[in-house]
Amino acid sequence: xxxxxxxxxxxxxxxxxxxxxxxxxxxxxxxxxxxxxxxxxxxxxxxxxxxxxxxxxxxxxxxxxxxxxxxxxxxxxxxxxxxxxxxxxxxxxxxxxxxxxxxxxxxxxxxxxxxxxxxxxxxxxxxxxxxxxxxxxxxxxxxxxxxxxxxxxxxxxxxxxxxxxxxxxxxxxxxxxxxxxxxxxxxxxxxxxxxxxxxxxxxxxxxxxxxxxxxxxxxxxxxxxxxxxxxxxxxxxxxxxxxxxxxxxxxxxxxxxxxxxxxxxxxxxxxxxxxxxxxxxxxxxxxxxxxxxxxxxxxxxxxxxxxxxxxxxxxxxxxxxxxxxxxxxxxxxxxxxxxxxxxxxxxxxxxxxxxxxxxxxxxxxxxxxxxxxxxxxxxxxxxxxxxxxx
Numbered sequence: 001x002x003x004x005x006x007x008x009x010x011x012x013x014x015x016x017x018x019x020x021x022x023x024x025x026x027x028x029x030x031x032x033x034x035x036x037x038x039x040x041x042x043x044x045x046x047x048x049x050x051x052x053x054x055x056x057x058x059x060x061x062x063x064x065x066x067x068x069x070x071x072x073x074x075x076x077x078x079x080x081x082x083x084x085x086x087x088x089x090x091x092x093x094x095x096x097x098x099x100x101x102x103x104x105x106x107x108x109x110x111x112x113x114x115x116x117x118x119x120x121x122x123x124x125x126x127x128x129x130x131x132x133x134x135x136x137x138x139x140x141x142x143x144x145x146x147x148x149x150x151x152x153x154x155x156x157x158x159x160x161x162x163x164x165x166x167x168x169x170x171x172x173x174x175x176x177x178x179x180x181x182x183x184x185x186x187x188x189x190x191x192x193x194x195x196x197x198x199x200x201x202x203x204x205x206x207x208x209x210x211x212x213x214x215x216x217x218x219x220x221x222x223x224x225x226x227x228x229x230x231x232x233x234x235x236x237x238x239x240x241x242x243x244x245x246x247x248x249x250x251x252x253x254x255x256x257x258x259x260x261x262x263x264x265x266x267x268x269x270x271x272x273x274x275x276x277x278x279x280x281x282x283x284x285x286x287x288x289x290x291x292x293x294x295x296x297x298x299x300x301x302x303x304x305x306x307x308x309x310x311x312x313x314x315x316x317x318x319x320x321x322x323x324x325x326x327x328x329x330x331x332x333x334x335x336x337x338x339x340x341x342x343x344x345x346x347x348x349x350x351x352x353x354x355x356x357x358x359x360x361x362x363x364x365x366x367x368x369x370x371x372x373x374x375x376x377x378x379x380x381x382x383x384x385x386x387x388x389x390x
Contacts, residue, residue, distance in 0.1 A: 030059035065292035098264035115282025130375025136301030137369025147365030153314035279386035
């Protein structure tokens with residue numbers, strides 16, 4: 001009796017290809033749109049170049065966020081949230097630095113950078129936190145987190161935002177030299193303050209940033225997810241070790257940096273041509289940088305991991321001020337550009353009101369969908385003014 005050797009079904013091959021395309025859709029999309037971005041840039045199609053480079057940055061940022069989430073799942077808090085926040089803030093810093101470099105030819109680009117710094121916090125605290133809390137609130141009547149987390153972060157952010165007022169006040173004087181000196185001193189103060197915060201968060205008071213024992217559902221779901229994770233090992237980054245994943249993450253961030261240069265170069269041209277306000281330009285940059293992080297937060301909220309949402313939103317906001325400001329000022333100075341911290345009254349006012357709102361909605365250690373809506377409505381108001389404010 002003849003026996004035929006097993007053959008691979010063509011349909012099985014098609015299924016494998018389709019599964020691979022879906023599994024790595026963000027990487028394939030990023031590569032495709034990156035190639036298109038370079039093509040349009042080299043051929044002088046600025047509008048198309050900005051559009052596709054933004055899509056490519058968003059796609060690769062999703063990959064960075066996915067790798068960061070894998071690393072976060074392997075680490076304990078607060079280190080897990082550190083990985084998530086730093087991966088997102090790295091993209092933000094790269095985008096803003098590329099726009100800083102454009103200030104050599106277009107000085108007004110610095111106003112876009114300032115708008116981007118403030119908008120990053122506004123988007124983190126209102127869109128990311130608000131949308132995640134709202135979606136989580138639709139699935140669970142109330143979600144519980146460690147109230148010490150929000151209390152600590154809102155205190156930190158109030159101090160930081162108040163510090164940013166110092167250079168802004170000096171804009172009412174005629175001494176531009178003192179404005180730059182004050183900006184440098186405030187940047188140094190923020191960096192020193194962040195070092196103290198890092199020690200507080202990782203050494204002396206790490207328990208302030210961990211989920212409490214209140215949420216039993218959180219613990220049950222976490223155990224179930226750990227059991228399910230063993231069954232899904234197809235994703236290549238799940239198979240890689242921590243060091244390899246860190247290397248992969250920074251490679252993708254480097255690619256984002258190259259695309260960010262195209263985005264900034266052509267974006268500044270379009271903003272000038274269309275008369276787009278610096279506030280709206282900064283807001284668009286913040287949304288691109290925060291989008292992948294937003295997906296992670298929504299997923300966490302739907303899994304009743306609201307503690308991770310609070311850590312991501314408030315942690316990213318803290319890093320956006322404490323590290324982004326000193327790093328951008330240093331990079332600008334190395335490129336012969338003086339970046340000052342003279343934010344306008346609208347920006348500082350919106351920042352302080354955002355922090356007060358976050359304090360009021362999270363100080364009791366519980367969140368619900370109405371509090372999420374409150375943050376989203378605040379953001380809508382901010383976006384309207386940012387669009388019209390010149």
